[in-house]
Amino acid sequence: MLSAERYAxxxxxxxxxxxxxxxxxxxxxxxxxxxxxxxxxxxxxEKKLKKIHGGASAIGGAYSVVDDEVTLRSNRFPEEKAKIGxxxxxxxxxxxxxxxxxxxSTEAMIQFxxxxxxxxxxxxxxxxxxxxxKGLRVIxxxxxxxxxxxxxxxxxxxxxxxxxxxxxxxxxTNGIDYQxxxxxxxxxxxxxxxxxxxxxxxxxxxxDPSKFNVMTPVSFAQLSEAxxxxxxxxxxxxxxxxxxxEVDKK
Amino acid sequence: MLSAERYAxxxxxxxxxxxxxxxxxxxxxxxxxxxxxxxxxxxxxEKKLKKIHGGASAIGGAYSVVDDEVTLRSNRFPEEKAKIGxxxxxxxxxxxxxxxxxxxSTEAMIQFxxxxxxxxxxxxxxxxxxxxxKGLRVIxxxxxxxxxxxxxxxxxxxxxxxxxxxxxxxxxTNGIDYQxxxxxxxxxxxxxxxxxxxxxxxxxxxxDPSKFNVMTPVSFAQLSEAxxxxxxxxxxxxxxxxxxxEVDKK
DNA sequence: TCATTTTTGATCAATAATAAGCAATGTTTG
DNA sequence: CAAACATTGCTTATTATTGATCAAAAATGA
Numbered sequence: 001m002l003s004a005e006r007y008a009x010x011x012x013x014x015x016x017x018x019x020x021x022x023x024x025x026x027x028x029x030x031x032x033x034x035x036x037x038x039x040x041x042x043x044x045x046e047k048k049l050k051k052i053h054g055g056a057s058a059i060g061g062a063y064s065v066v067d068d069e070v071t072l073r074s075n076r077f078p079e080e081k082a083k084i085g086x087x088x089x090x091x092x093x094x095x096x097x098x099x100x101x102x103x104x105s106t107e108a109m110i111q112f113x114x115x116x117x118x119x120x121x122x123x124x125x126x127x128x129x130x131x132x133x134k135g136l137r138v139i140x141x142x143x144x145x146x147x148x149x150x151x152x153x154x155x156x157x158x159x160x161x162x163x164x165x166x167x168x169x170x171x172x173t174n175g176i177d178y179q180x181x182x183x184x185x186x187x188x189x190x191x192x193x194x195x196x197x198x199x200x201x202x203x204x205x206x207x208d209p210s211k212f213n214v215m216t217p218v219s220f221a222q223l224s225e226a227x228x229x230x231x232x233x234x235x236x237x238x239x240x241x242x243x244x245x246e247v248d249k250k
Numbered sequence: 251m252l253s254a255e256r257y258a259x260x261x262x263x264x265x266x267x268x269x270x271x272x273x274x275x276x277x278x279x280x281x282x283x284x285x286x287x288x289x290x291x292x293x294x295x296e297k298k299l300k301k302i303h304g305g306a307s308a309i310g311g312a313y314s315v316v317d318d319e320v321t322l323r324s325n326r327f328p329e330e331k332a333k334i335g336x337x338x339x340x341x342x343x344x345x346x347x348x349x350x351x352x353x354x355s356t357e358a359m360i361q362f363x364x365x366x367x368x369x370x371x372x373x374x375x376x377x378x379x380x381x382x383x384k385g386l387r388v389i390x391x392x393x394x395x396x397x398x399x400x401x402x403x404x405x406x407x408x409x410x411x412x413x414x415x416x417x418x419x420x421x422x423t424n425g426i427d428y429q430x431x432x433x434x435x436x437x438x439x440x441x442x443x444x445x446x447x448x449x450x451x452x453x454x455x456x457x458d459p460s461k462f463n464v465m466t467p468v469s470f471a472q473l474s475e476a477x478x479x480x481x482x483x484x485x486x487x488x489x490x491x492x493x494x495x496e497v498d499k500k
Numbered sequence: 501t502c503a504t505t506t507t508t509g510a511t512c513a514a515t516a517a518t519a520a521g522c523a524a525t526g527t528t529t530g
Numbered sequence: 531c532a533a534a535c536a537t538t539g540c541t542t543a544t545t546a547t548t549g550a551t552c553a554a555a556a557a558t559g560a
Contacts, residue, residue, distance in 0.1 A: 132375075
């Protein structure tokens with residue numbers, strides 16, 4: 001196995017798990033511990049990771065700073081989000097021109113994306129950064145950055161979206177409700193979501209079960225306008241309005 | 251088989267697989283390993299790939315360990331950059347509408363910015379993130395993200411810039427030269443720089459002393475179009491062409 | 501604290517990969 | 531057309547990488 005391959009695999013593992021052990025890597029890659037240690041030493045020298053006794057830990061930098069903020073928000077139902085993200089990511093293939101909405105639900109998709117030739121558009125700074133780090137082609141929507149979420153919103157973002165036509169789009173939401181449809185608290189964000197959503201041939205909303213039967217101030221789409229990807233459907237009736245994928249089912 | 255043909259096939263393979271072995275290429279292209287090695291050596295010299303023991307790895311992309319360019323570059327003259335950045339940041343006040351070009355020189359400004367009411371526009375993802383974290387109002391230019399530098403470049407970025415008129419703009423450069431003026435290696439980046447620069451009432455170029463008397467492929471401005479902020483002016487004559495601030499002076 | 505266990509880095513032999521030299525073949529140029 | 535030049539593949543001496551071994555260092559826990 002080429003050294004670069006090993007480096008990549010080590011870093012990828014580290015990116016997902018934040019720490020790795022020498023033993024674990026040695027077994028996972030079928031490589032002697034000596035070599036793993038040498039690799040870790042090299043990567044440490046290149047500041048790609050921090051070597052610690054027994055293994056290595058992911059390094060700080062802008063990346064982890066971003067992650068701290070995100071971690072706070074995304075710690076609600078992380079396993080749910082990962083499962084939902086995995087399913088959502090599996091829908092993307094190399095021919096797609098994909099919109100990914102800012103947010104932690106959609107962010108959970110990224111690690112699972114397996115379509116190196118797809119092109120991505122997003123209004124999420126963190127999402128854009130992660131996609132780029134994965135080696136994918138990424139276009140960021142221009143406009144003012146909303147502090148807490150690092151999402152690009154506002155009139156410029158909306159204008160910037162108008163030229164695009166996405167084959168698939170993935171969205172987060174704060175509430176799903178029979179009457180209100182999909183909704184979020186921030187009018188600016190809602191507008192951007194709507195503008196992007198109507199430009200998608202297929203739109204998917206990623207939502208953990210806590211989002212159902214919740215209404216927030218501004219609607220950005222009706223239920224029929226997007227399919228829902230969730231882990232487990234706890235309430236009845238939604239499946240009459242739109243297609244729902246339950247990850248836990250079956 | 252023509253060498254250019256082989257180069258193309260090798261690079262294509264690399265683009266898809268991120269790493270290739272000499273053996274694999276030799277078999278796939280029906281070419282001796284010697285020739286493959288020679289090809290890899292050439293392509294490595296042209297920075298099209300990174301030669302490693304046993305094969306080659308793609309530059310940039312996911313977990314490539316080849317992006318030392320940026321890491322190394324930002325570590326070059328960090329004190330110089332900080333001093334220059336400090337001086338540059340002191341020029342910004344609350345009334346300003348500021349453009350900050352992507353790059354490590356300009357990134358060094360951010361920590362010193364003392365104008366909470368100024369509004370910032372940038373094409374640098376990392377710069378945007380840092381500015382937001384400082385609590386400032388930030389607008390990101392939309393467009394495709396260039397992997398290694400995380401800068402937004404391309405036609406969309408240029409279009410996105412056209413509506414703005416900045417009171418001040420801060421730029422990085424790869425070379426400063428009497429004839430070539432300010433220049434950088436990447437044509438796309440140069441275009442974006444130029445488009446932004448001509449929209450600034452006052453434009454400043456941040457440059458450590460190593461940048462002087464250096465010419466790189468694409469010019470984005472003449473010396474007279476921007477003031478230079480540097481730590482110590484080692485060459486004479488430049489002060490006739492434009493205003494120069496020397497941080498170390500006095 | 502000290503003894504036990506785990507991890508580490510250095511060393512080494514085996515293996516794999518490389519660069520350099522060289523002859524044969526193919527390609528330009530006058 | 532022939533001479534000069536470049537490219538290719540083969541051989542070989544040199545070099546780099548690997549995994550195993552083991553003493554030293556670090557972590558663990560009583």
